Amino acid sequence: MDSIPYYPVNEFGPLMKGLVIGGVGILHVFLAQFAIGGGMLLYAFERRAQAGDQDARAFVDGYFKVLVLVSFVFGALTGVAMWFTTIQVGARTIGLMVDEFHWLWATEWVWFSIEVCAGYAFYRFGSKLDDRARRRLLGLYAIAAWMSLFWINGILSWQLTPGGWLDGDGMWAGFFNPTFWPSLLFRTAVASTLAALVACVVINTMDLPRDRKLLLIRAAARFAVPIAAMPVFALWFLAAIPEDSRSWLMGGSMPMTMFVGVAAGASALIGGYVIVGILLKRLMINGATATLLLALAFGATAAGEFVREGARKPFTVRGTLYSTSLTPAEVEQLRRVGATTHDPYPLRDEARYPSPQLIRGAKVHRALCDACHTMRGSNGLVELVTTWTDEQLRLNIAKLQRTKGFMPPFAGTAEDVEALVQLLKWEIDGTPAAWPTSADPIVLAQITRWLDEVGTSPKGGR
Amino acid sequence: MWPFTLEGHGVWLSLYLLTFCLHAVFVGYVLIGTGYTLVQAVRKVEDPIAERVRDRLPFMLGCGITAGVAPLLFLQLLYQRHFYSANLILGPRWGAVVPALIVGFYALYLAKSSEKWRRLALAVGTVCFLFVAWSWTEMNRVMQDEPAWKAMYAAGDRLYGSASIAPRLGLWLGVMTTMFAAVAAWSSPGAERTRLAIFGLAGRVVAGLALVVIASDGIVATHGWLYLFVAAVAVELVGWVLMLRAPGGTGLWIVTAAGSAGLLAGAVIREAPRLAILEAPRPAALEAGGFPVFAITFVVGVIVIGWIVKTIRTAR
Numbered sequence: 001m002d003s004i005p006y007y008p009v010n011e012f013g014p015l016m017k018g019l020v021i022g023g024v025g026i027l028h029v030f031l032a033q034f035a036i037g038g039g040m041l042l043y044a045f046e047r048r049a050q051a052g053d054q055d056a057r058a059f060v061d062g063y064f065k066v067l068v069l070v071s072f073v074f075g076a077l078t079g080v081a082m083w084f085t086t087i088q089v090g091a092r093t094i095g096l097m098v099d100e101f102h103w104l105w106a107t108e109w110v111w112f113s114i115e116v117c118a119g120y121a122f123y124r125f126g127s128k129l130d131d132r133a134r135r136r137l138l139g140l141y142a143i144a145a146w147m148s149l150f151w152i153n154g155i156l157s158w159q160l161t162p163g164g165w166l167d168g169d170g171m172w173a174g175f176f177n178p179t180f181w182p183s184l185l186f187r188t189a190v191a192s193t194l195a196a197l198v199a200c201v202v203i204n205t206m207d208l209p210r211d212r213k214l215l216l217i218r219a220a221a222r223f224a225v226p227i228a229a230m231p232v233f234a235l236w237f238l239a240a241i242p243e244d245s246r247s248w249l250m251g252g253s254m255p256m257t258m259f260v261g262v263a264a265g266a267s268a269l270i271g272g273y274v275i276v277g278i279l280l281k282r283l284m285i286n287g288a289t290a291t292l293l294l295a296l297a298f299g300a301t302a303a304g305e306f307v308r309e310g311a312r313k314p315f316t317v318r319g320t321l322y323s324t325s326l327t328p329a330e331v332e333q334l335r336r337v338g339a340t341t342h343d344p345y346p347l348r349d350e351a352r353y354p355s356p357q358l359i360r361g362a363k364v365h366r367a368l369c370d371a372c373h374t375m376r377g378s379n380g381l382v383e384l385v386t387t388w389t390d391e392q393l394r395l396n397i398a399k400l401q402r403t404k405g406f407m408p409p410f411a412g413t414a415e416d417v418e419a420l421v422q423l424l425k426w427e428i429d430g431t432p433a434a435w436p437t438s439a440d441p442i443v444l445a446q447i448t449r450w451l452d453e454v455g456t457s458p459k460g461g462r
Numbered sequence: 463m464w465p466f467t468l469e470g471h472g473v474w475l476s477l478y479l480l481t482f483c484l485h486a487v488f489v490g491y492v493l494i495g496t497g498y499t500l501v502q503a504v505r506k507v508e509d510p511i512a513e514r515v516r517d518r519l520p521f522m523l524g525c526g527i528t529a530g531v532a533p534l535l536f537l538q539l540l541y542q543r544h545f546y547s548a549n550l551i552l553g554p555r556w557g558a559v560v561p562a563l564i565v566g567f568y569a570l571y572l573a574k575s576s577e578k579w580r581r582l583a584l585a586v587g588t589v590c591f592l593f594v595a596w597s598w599t600e601m602n603r604v605m606q607d608e609p610a611w612k613a614m615y616a617a618g619d620r621l622y623g624s625a626s627i628a629p630r631l632g633l634w635l636g637v638m639t640t641m642f643a644a645v646a647a648w649s650s651p652g653a654e655r656t657r658l659a660i661f662g663l664a665g666r667v668v669a670g671l672a673l674v675v676i677a678s679d680g681i682v683a684t685h686g687w688l689y690l691f692v693a694a695v696a697v698e699l700v701g702w703v704l705m706l707r708a709p710g711g712t713g714l715w716i717v718t719a720a721g722s723a724g725l726l727a728g729a730v731i732r733e734a735p736r737l738a739i740l741e742a743p744r745p746a747a748l749e750a751g752g753f754p755v756f757a758i759t760f761v762v763g764v765i766v767i768g769w770i771v772k773t774i775r776t777a778r
Contacts, residue, residue, distance in 0.1 A: 005543050007543075007546055007547055007550055008547060008550040008551050008553075008611070008615045009550070010550060010553045010554070072524060073524075073564065073567045073568065073571075074564065076524070076527055076528065077527065077560055077563050077564050077567065078560070079531075080527065080530075080531065080534075080560055080563075081557075081560040083534065084549065084556065084557060084559070084560060085557070087546050087549050087550065088549070088550065088553070088557065091546040091549075091550065094538075095538065095542050095546065096746070098535065098538045098539060098542070098747075099539070099542075099744050099746040099747035099750065100746055100747075100750055101750065101752070102474075102535060102536075102538075102539055102747065102750060102752075103750060103751065103752030103753045103755065103756040104752045104755065104756070105535055106477075106532065106535060106756045106760075107752065107755050107756045107759045109528075109531050109532050109535065110756070110759045110760050110762075110763040111759070111763070112528060112531070113528050113529075113763060113767065114763055114766050114767060114770075116524055116525070116528045117766075117767050117770050118770055120521050120524060121770050121773065121774045124521065124774070125774045125777040128777035129773070129774075129776075129777055133773050133776070136773070137770070137773065140766065140770070170751060171750055171751040171752060172751060172752075344612060345611075345612060345615050345616070346612065346615070346616045347616075348615070348616055348617075348618050350616075
C-alpha cells in the first residue's frame with residue numbers, strides 16, 4: 001500500500017474544489033484564447049496597414065498594448081496559477097500529466113517563450129521597425145501562440161479520451177486522441193471570435209469618424225466567422241467522447257445539459273449578431289454592445305469548460321485515475337485494507353469528533369468525498385443526503401457508482417462505509433456532543449454483501 | 463560529470479539546473495532592480511541607471527516568469543511527492559504567490575508610466591517580489607523536512623518559521639544584487655559601471671556572510687563543485703575590481719563569464735542536499751516519449767529568439 005501517495009488535503013470553506021479550479025481555469029482559458037486570436041487578428045490588420053490603411057496601423061499599436069497588458073500579464077500568470085491550483089485540488093492528476101507529457105510540456109514552453117519574445121519585441125520596438133520586420137514579428141507571435149494551444153490541447157483532451165494510450169499504444173496515441181482535432185478546431189474558432197469581439201470594443205475607443213470605425217469593425221468581425229463552424233466541431237467532439245459522458249451532456253445530467261445549452265445559446269447569439277448583423281446587414285456595433293457580446297462569450301467559455309470538466313467524471317484521466325485520485329487497482333486494494341489505514345495525516349479538527357468511528361468517518365470523507373463535495377457548502381453532502389434513511393445511506397454509498405453513474409466506486413471497507421454513514425448522520429443531527437458507535441455485525445455484513453455485489457468497476461466502463 | 467548524467471534523472475536534473483540559473487538571472491534583476499529604483503525614487507535622484515532599469519523591469523519580469531516555468535516542470539519530475547506535499551501544506555499562503563506576482567507586474571507598469579504613483583508602485587512591487595522570494599525559499603526548506611509535515615498539517619501552520627530561512631534568503635539577495643549589477647552594467651557607460659561594480663562587490667559580501675551562517679550547519683559533498691564555485695567567485699571578484707579601475711575594459715567580460723560559472727556551480731551546491739530526497743524515477747516518466755520533438759523545437763526556438771534579438775538591434 002506504500003505505493004499510494006497520500007497528500008495533505010486542504011479545504012476551501014464553502015467552495016468545492018471544482019469551483020476553485022474552475023474559476024482559475026475559466027479565466028485562464030478565456031485570456032489565453034484571446035491572446036491566440038489576438039495574434040492572428042493583429043497579423044491581418046498589420047497587412048491591412050501596410051496596404052495603406054492608417055486607421056489599421058493606429059489600431060494595431062493601440063490593440064497590442066491591450067493584448068500585452070491583459071493577456072501577457074494576466075494570461076501568463078493565471079497559467080502558473082493553474083499549475084499551483086491543480087496541485088491543490090488534484091496533485092496526483094497533475095503529477096500523472098507531467099510524468100506522461102513532460103517533453104511535450106517543455107515543447108509548449110519553448111513556443112510560449114518565442115511568443116513572449118516576439119510579443120515584447122513588437123511592443124517595444126514595433127514603431128521603429130520596417131514593415132517586413134513588423135509583419136514577421138507579428139506572424140511569429142501568432143504562430144507561436146497557436147502552437148502553444150496545439151500542444152496543451154493534446155494534453156488536456158487526453159484526460160477525457162486517452163484513446164489508444166489506454167491500450168499501451170504510447171504517448172503519441174494519447175496526444176492525438178479522438179477529441180484532439182475537434183477540440184483544437186473548436187478552440188481556434190473561439191480564439192478568433194474572442195479577438196474579433198475585443199477588437200470591436202477597442203475600435204469603439206478610437207477617435208475616428210463613424211464610417212471609418214465601421215470599416216475597421218467589419219474587418220475585425222470577419223474574424224468571428226469561424227463561429228459558424230463551431231456547431232460542426234461541437235458535434236464532432238460529442239461523437240468522439242465516451243458514450244456515458246455523451247449521455248450526461250444530452251439529458252442524463254440536467255446541470256451538464258443546461259450548461260451545454262448555455263454555451264450553445266450564447267455562441268448562437270454572438271454568431272447571429274456578428275454574421276447577420278454586422279457582416280450581412282452592415283450594422284454598426286457600439287462599445288457597449290461589443291462588451292455585452294464579450295460577456296456572453298465569457299459565459300459560453302465558462303459553460304463549455306464546465307461541460308468539458310464534468311464529462312470526465314468519474315475520472316480525471318479516463319480509465320486511469322478517478323476523481324478521488326485513485327487508480328482502479330488501488331480501489332480494489334483499499335476495499336481490502338481500508339480507505340485511510342495508510343493515510344499518514346491526522347485530522348486538523350480531531351477534537352471536534354466525539355468518537356473514534358466519527359474520526360474515521362471524517363478521514364474517509366477527506367480521502368474519498370472531499371475532491372468534489374463539501375460537508376455543508378457547495379455540493380454539500382448534508383444537503384444531498386439529509387432525507388435518506390440509514391439503509392439508503394449505506395446502500396447508496398456502498399454501491400456509489402450505481403447511485404450516480406458519474407460517481408467513482410467506493411474505495412474502502414464496510415467499516416469505512418459505516419463510519420461515513422455515522423459521520424453524515426451526526427452532521428445532519430447538528431453535531432451533538434455524544435454519539436453512539438455503530439458496530440452491528442449484521443449491518444456490516446449487509447454492507448459487505450453490497451460492496452461485493454457492485455464490485456469495483458465504474459458504471460460507465462473505462 | 464556529476465550530477466549531469468544521461469541516466470535516470472540526469473537529463474531532468476541537468477535541465478532543471480540550467481533553466482533555474484536562467485530564471486534566477488531574470489528574477490534577480492527584477493527583485494533588486496525594483497528595490498534599487500525605489501530607493502532612487504525616494505531619494506528623488508536623477509539616475510540614468512534607475513531610469514533604464516525601470517523601463518526594462520516589466521519585460522524582465524515577463525522573462526523571469528516564462529523562464530521559471532521550465533524549472534517548475536522539471537522540479538515536478540525530480541521531487542514530485544515532496545514538492546506537492548510542501549505546496550499543499552503551505553496551502554493558501556502559497557497560493558498568494560500568483561496574486562502577488564500579478565500585483566507586482568502591474569505595479570511595474572504603473573511605475574514606468576506614472577511619475578505620481580511611482581514610489582508607491584515600486585514599494586508595492588518590492589514587497590510583492592520579496593514575498594515571492596521568501597515563499598520559494600521556505601518551500602525549498604519545507605520540501606526537505608518531511609518529519610515536520612504531519613505536525614504542520616495538523617496544526618494548520620502556514621509558516622515554516624525555521625531559522626534556516628533568513629540566511630538563505632540573505633544569500634539569495636546577495637547573489638541577486640551581484641547578478642543585477644552584472645546585467646545592468648552591460649547597458650551602462652563607464653562612470654555608471656563603477657557604481658555597479660561597488661554593488662557587485664557588496665552583493666558578494668552579503669552572500670559570503672550568509673554563506674558562513676549556512677555552512678555552520680555542515681556542507682554536503684559536491685564532487686568538486688565547491689572548488690569550482692570558489693574559483694569562479696575569486697575570478698569574478700578580480701573582474702569587479704578591474705571594472706572599478708577601468709570601467710570600459712575587460713572587467714565586465716570576466717565578471718560575466720566567471721559569474722555564470724559561479725551561478726551554475728552555486729546552483730549545483732544548493733541542490734546537493736536536496737538530492738537526498740530525490741525520488742525514484744516513475745516508469746511512466748522514464749518511458750515518456752517526445753524528447754526528440756522537444757530537442758528540435760528547442761534548437762528552432764533558440765534560432766528564432768536569436769533572430770528576434772538581431773531584428774530589434776536593427777530598430778531605427
